[in-house]
Amino acid sequence: MSELSTRREQLRGRDTRERVLLAAAAEFTEYGVAGARINRIAELARASKERIYAWFGDKDQLFDQVMQQALDDLSTVVPIDTDLVGYTVRLHDYFAEHPRSQRVAVWAWIHDSGHPDDVSARRTETYQHKLDVIRQAQALGLADPDWNPAILLGLLLSTATSWLMAPAEIHAITDGGDDPAARRADVERAAAQLVRPR
Numbered sequence: 524m525s526e527l528s529t530r531r532e533q534l535r536g537r538d539t540r541e542r543v544l545l546a547a548a549a550e551f552t553e554y555g556v557a558g559a560r561i562n563r564i565a566e567l568a569r570a571s572k573e574r575i576y577a578w579f580g581d582k583d584q585l586f587d588q589v590m591q592q593a594l595d596d597l598s599t600v601v602p603i604d605t606d607l608v609g610y611t612v613r614l615h616d617y618f619a620e621h622p623r624s625q626r627v628a629v630w631a632w633i634h635d636s637g638h639p640d641d642v643s644a645r646r647t648e649t650y651q652h653k654l655d656v657i658r659q660a661q662a663l664g665l666a667d668p669d670w671n672p673a674i675l676l677g678l679l680l681s682t683a684t685s686w687l688m689a690p691a692e693i694h695a696i697t698d699g700g701d702d703p704a705a706r707r708a709d710v711e712r713a714a715a716q717l718v719r720p721r
Contacts, residue, residue, distance in 0.1 A: 542568040543575055548589045552623050555630040556586050587646065590631050593624060594649045603653050605660040607679060611714035614683035615707060625687060650676070666718045675717065682713045 546568035550559045561582060565572045579585040601613045618625040653676055660666040666675070686706045694701070 539568065539570050539574070540578060543570050543578070543585075544589060544592060547585050548593070548623075548627060551586055551589055551630055552627045556582065556634040559586070561585075586631075586634065589627070591646055591649075593627060594646060597624070598649060598652075603656045605656060605663060605665050607657065607660055607666055607675075607718045608711060608714045611679045611683045612707060612711050614680070615687070615710045618684055618687055619703065619707075622687070625684060629688070660718075664720060667720045669721065670717075678717055679714060682710055682717065685710065685713070 543564065546564045547559075549567065550564050554560075559582060561572050561575060564585075565575055568575075575585065579588055597617070601610070601617050603610045654672045657666060657670075657672040657675055661668040661670070661672070686709065
């Protein structure tokens with residue numbers, strides 16, 4: 524096989540792999556891990572099931588790859604810094620604009636909550652970086668040092684998604700519940716109360 528043919532084959536393989544990841548993200552967003560089906564992913568991606576298994580392993584490993592890509596994308600678009608309130612608001616904005624990203628994150632929380640030890644080291648490294656930034660904010664006096672950084676991060680993530688994840692019944696009975704600016708302000712206020720040094 525010539526060098527040009529080899530290069531074309533590599534490009535085709537990379538394109539197919541990208542299609543598989545996109546199809547898998549759509550499938551997991553819609554059905555979660557338990558309900559997702561490799562045959563639907565293969566059909567949508569125009570790839571064979573055998574190739575998907577060879578590249579990614581089983582369905583859980585494929586989901587882990589999808590989650591890692593989502594985390595990488597999110598870290599690029601919404602990087603954390605020592606302005607933890609601003610970070611929380613930007614995260615809220617991102618999920619408000621990209622509800623599918625939030626949905627796949629929720630499926631991950633549901634799927635992984637029963638066995639956190641199975642989460643890949645690369646995914647936990649993403650969160651370890653966030654904890655390091657929170658510790659830095661605490662050391663600089665920008666965040667309450669009494670918080671365990673992991674607990675504070677969890678609370679800030681919950682705050683960022685709180686209104687977006689609230690039950691439909693609460694949305695239905697809340698005056699002005701559909702005012703995005705008001706909800707964004709609520710997220711900022713709640714995050715400030717959590718972060719503010721005492």
